[in-house]
Amino acid sequence: MSGISKSQVSRLCEELDERVEAFLNRPLEGPWAYVWLDATYLKSRERGAVSSQAVVVAVGVSSEGRRETLGMAVGPAETEAFWTEFLRSLVRRGLSGVRLVVSDAHEGLKQAIAKVIGATWQRCRVHFMRNALAHVPRKQHSMVAAVIRTAFVQENQQEARQQWRETADKLRERFAKVAELMDSAEDDVLAFMSFPKEHWPQLASTNSLERLNKEIKRRSRVVGIFPNNAAIMRLVGTLLAEQTDEWQVTRRYMSQETLARVLSKEDQANLLPQSEAA
Numbered sequence: 001m002s003g004i005s006k007s008q009v010s011r012l013c014e015e016l017d018e019r020v021e022a023f024l025n026r027p028l029e030g031p032w033a034y035v036w037l038d039a040t041y042l043k044s045r046e047r048g049a050v051s052s053q054a055v056v057v058a059v060g061v062s063s064e065g066r067r068e069t070l071g072m073a074v075g076p077a078e079t080e081a082f083w084t085e086f087l088r089s090l091v092r093r094g095l096s097g098v099r100l101v102v103s104d105a106h107e108g109l110k111q112a113i114a115k116v117i118g119a120t121w122q123r124c125r126v127h128f129m130r131n132a133l134a135h136v137p138r139k140q141h142s143m144v145a146a147v148i149r150t151a152f153v154q155e156n157q158q159e160a161r162q163q164w165r166e167t168a169d170k171l172r173e174r175f176a177k178v179a180e181l182m183d184s185a186e187d188d189v190l191a192f193m194s195f196p197k198e199h200w201p202q203l204a205s206t207n208s209l210e211r212l213n214k215e216i217k218r219r220s221r222v223v224g225i226f227p228n229n230a231a232i233m234r235l236v237g238t239l240l241a242e243q244t245d246e247w248q249v250t251r252r253y254m255s256q257e258t259l260a261r262v263l264s265k266e267d268q269a270n271l272l273p274q275s276e277a278a
Helices: 006-024 080-092 107-117 125-133 138-153 157-172 176-189 197-203 207-221 229-249 256-260 265-271
Strands: 034-046 049-061 067-075 100-103 120-123
Touching: 006 067, 006 229, 034 107, 034 197, 034 207, 034 229, 049 080, 049 207, 049 229, 067 080, 067 229, 080 107, 100 107, 107 120, 120 125, 120 176, 125 138, 125 176, 138 157, 157 176, 207 229
Parallel strands: 034 100, 100 120
Antiparallel strands: 034 049, 049 067
């Protein structure tokens, strides 16, 4: 673009900042049964030096079955303190009714979820598979991945656990580290099976957030290195607001009927009109 003065650019940035701030600080009303958390890294010139900055994003599904971006934050690293403050900011804005949080196995994030949210934790099975295959020769990746995935196609959690343990035992002789990883991760990777079967495809991983992160990367690739973290908030925040608007007019992510089975009686009562609740 040409012919735009510095003052016009500043005014446009101020308008975007106001819009993004309003979006990222809006009240979070109603229960949010499921929350997905993930991070991506972008380059920023903070305090005169270029460094990778963690851009963390939270997405939730409302009681109406629609996805929304709940919040985002930018910081130098994914420490427990950083994740804890981010989650607390969501709670201060009204985040409640969370039954399951889906994320990767970052230790600081796990501790923050337990401390602030207190919900069941689901380890993203896509991230788990990457971790497991890191201990397998490349030529054996397809075979090992196929064997592990047999647990995910079982009819219920009990059968999945049995299949998981049998698979770990089969792999133990050739791939001891994979078997050990499966032993320690069983509860976390199969946690999603405690929830309605209709929700399993969405709960097993952070895939919906992965796609959002790819779009963030695509948009930020044009910028290269951001001048500061405020510029990251401006661009990514605008993208997240646009994505949330789009989600509101597309097909529901989950049905209200199946979500109602997950909510507590208190949350269900709060959703009813006063006359019905009485």
